[in-house]
Amino acid sequence: MSVPAEIVGHQREWADREWFPPGPQLAICLSGGKERLADLTDDELLQVAAAARRQTSWAQARELAAIAELAQRRTQAEADGDPDYRILSARESVTEEVAAALTITSNASATLLHLAENLTGPLAATGAALEAGRIDLAKARVVCDLTDQLPEPVVERVEAAALEKASTQTTGQLRRRIRRIVQRLAPEAIEERKRDAVRRRRVELWDNPSGTSDLALCDLAPEDAHAIYNKITAAAHGIGHDGDTRSLNTIRADLATHLLRGSPLPDAIRDLLANPCADADLVSRPDDVPSAPASPPGHTSLTVTMPNGASGTPSSDITRGPLPSGGSEGRHGGEGELSVLADVIDQRLTQVGGRVSSRELPGEIRRAVRWIQRGLAEAREAACRGDDEVHGRPGYRPPVALRREIEARHATCVFPSCNQPSHRCDLDHTVPWRPGVTCRCNLAPLCRRHHRLKQRPDWRLVQVWPGLLIWVTPAGAWYIVRPDRQ
Template identity: 65%
Template sequence: MSTSVAMANHQHEWEDRAWSLPDLPPAVQLSGQRERLGDLADDELLEVARAARRRASWAQARELAAIAELHRRRIDAESEVDPGYRMLSAHESVTEEVAAALMLTSSAAATLVHLAERLTGPLSATGAALEAGRIDLAKARVICDTTDDLPDQATQRVEAAALEKASDQTTGQLRRRLKRIAQRLAPEVIEERKREAVRRRRLELWETPSGTADLALCDLAIEDAHAIYNKITAAAHGLKTDGDTRPLTTIRADLATRLLQGTELPDATRTLLTHTCATPAASGVAAPAGVPHETRTAAPGIGAVPTDRTSTASDRGAGGMGGVGGTGGDRCSGGAGGEVGGGYHIRSDTGGHSNGRVGAEAEVASLADIVDELLTQARGRARPADRRIAIGQAAHHIHHQLSDAREAACQGDTHTHGRPGYRPPAKMRQEVAARHTTCVFPTCNQPSHRCDLDHTVPWRPGITCRCNLAPLCRRHHRLKQRLDWQLIQIWPGLLIWVTPSGTWHIIRPDRQ
């Protein structure tokens, strides 16, 4: 099936389902393309905005329904099998599959999978309201968050109360109202939820788009949080009264920073801030010892920004990766090398040790495009039920075809391929870490120095060589162990993930 045919089928699918979209007001039907919005009156523009939001809600409901169906299939397929501690469960696996397909962080994908389960299960009425455009995704999240862990009867009553007025309330108004209702219906559950959250209290750090960073104390007991905030605010007001010209918000931030850094404060300020510091925490929960430091690169719930090192099948529509024009014969010239299916060649000097670094990187980029095209062709030839197997076989076939060229490129001064031992030498570890600065899963931001240096093909029968090593965080190392996932390193630093759905993700070296 060609990409053009897939695109045509994709368009027909939407045309066939157009009847289920929320009704459009006359102004929207008459507005035509974007350029004609200038002809509409102000109230008609607001009608267009409201109709677009209803359509967005419908699309988000369909997205969640698709995720829920995928999750159900994966869980059913593994219901009789215990994956063991060395690999991820089916639930965790589908979370990573969604993360890779939608370019989300694992935490954001987990939130989406959980929401999909809830809106197609106990909160199906909320899912129907989202699909009809009566509420948006933000309000659906509020309903889901409030009813988590509530008994079934309480969940139904909270949901009914929410949907009664949700379309006329902001998310803040809805959250406050549902919180009161849930507290009245299930006070014990709400109290236990609060205690559990306090037990998970933590300090989090993430970078912001402006080049700064946010530092947050999360899930403190509410009394402790208010006490800290009020005390710092009182000290800030004191400095303001003494003539400090900085904004109050800035003074608060600077005071907190100086306190945490141990910087000397004025006597009056220090006395005020430390007056009741010896008071035990109101939560009554002892601080755990030995808590590991955790750093985030994005705010919680925010998807990671995709990097140029990753190409995904989902980026190109239903037909998989975009095709590459031309023939392989004029892609790579000169040098002894290996032939990839269809007459494509790759030079044996393609790699990080080439004197022509720019040329070598161009060769690797060209190889990635060639592989992309070959996998697209394999997908088009396979039946839908056989695509995962066909893509995996095609990737392994490419890996086999490049074996001689890969061996020639990896031979050093000793003219041997790889090292005999399991542990790579320091120089090899440094090269792999420089090649991939993070875990090689498409959406993972875990720095490579915190990852396992994994043998893509297990050490036996695999080898310890730069063409068989890549950093994997512990979670994605366990994901790789699953039989329905495949990871193939066809060239040093050039890897292919094949998912249980038969999509693929090509990982390039970071410098590209």
């Protein structure tokens, strides 16, 4: 595709191109190194920034359209079959497939899927505005969130009114405008949506990059939330007037912490007044900090611990000739061979994927994974059994020591994008017990959601070596999960 001459050869490269439409041609105009920006005027730099945002909106619209199309295909396939309540639905399966493909959490993926279905369905005009670069993704989310669960005629009128000025408004201004319109058109729906949200009230906790944590009461009734906030604020003002020099926000946080830990309000106020600079008391002392894991986060330990205490690893090269089938090289490889095995498996699957068409990909990848699993089976069992006469443990339920070993090997659920701590997960037999065994080479932590996902016939989970697992998605993508530490 050629670039207009006035764009590349004129001194004012971006002059009068404020609404150059997004798409492949604009992508070419935006390409090039940072040195090209040095020759632009301030006004042109702002136009480049605005053009880049329009291009981003176009790309995000394409992303959402692709997600919506995938969801439609999967749900249609399920509608033609007989859904099983014991496994995840097709829509939930797509959520996890997108989460793995985009390396995002399941919650973020569910939000994207909900947005994608709305912008290609009842809010198609908003989706078109996003694709044309007239609004960005944040504004599209505002329209989607504030029209959710409203009657269809109301949604159409609200969307049309919102898009009239959306391109010239901030998200806050757009949100206020939509709320006024909805309150006028559908007050009953607004009240019902609020009641439904209050029924789902909860407490949430999450960690921050700074090493601190946030604690929040979510979806409270407005009168309750404001009453709690006003009471804490009034007490914090009183503490400040009595000589506490900390900021009002700090006093509010400290007072709320004392109250939630069980101190009555008079005692909490007295404690804060007696210790006006007690910030250090709110930070964990070294003795309270749990010891760090043996391996840093994200590090893969490369040895496999055998029942007899020896270390063993599989043979490393599976790209040439047959896979390892036991022998000393399968039990006593050198340091790092488990990581090498994961890399070589990935190379093998990449080679398979490069030789077949997209339609053949899912079946070919599954066959390749089965072949790899069978090729490593004898070496895996020999290395895992060590000097024990019998491979595995009797019974279905693993002993406590084995559970702890598996939880130490994988700190979280073994689905690629899941962060559920392993001690809250099911200890799943990768190959179902009988014919599978209760052993370190056949156990892995799976949260209940991803345990149900694994039961779907279009997903595949294989443990080719203790702690080294391969997920295969319905589309034929594969994800290799390595142990966090041994």
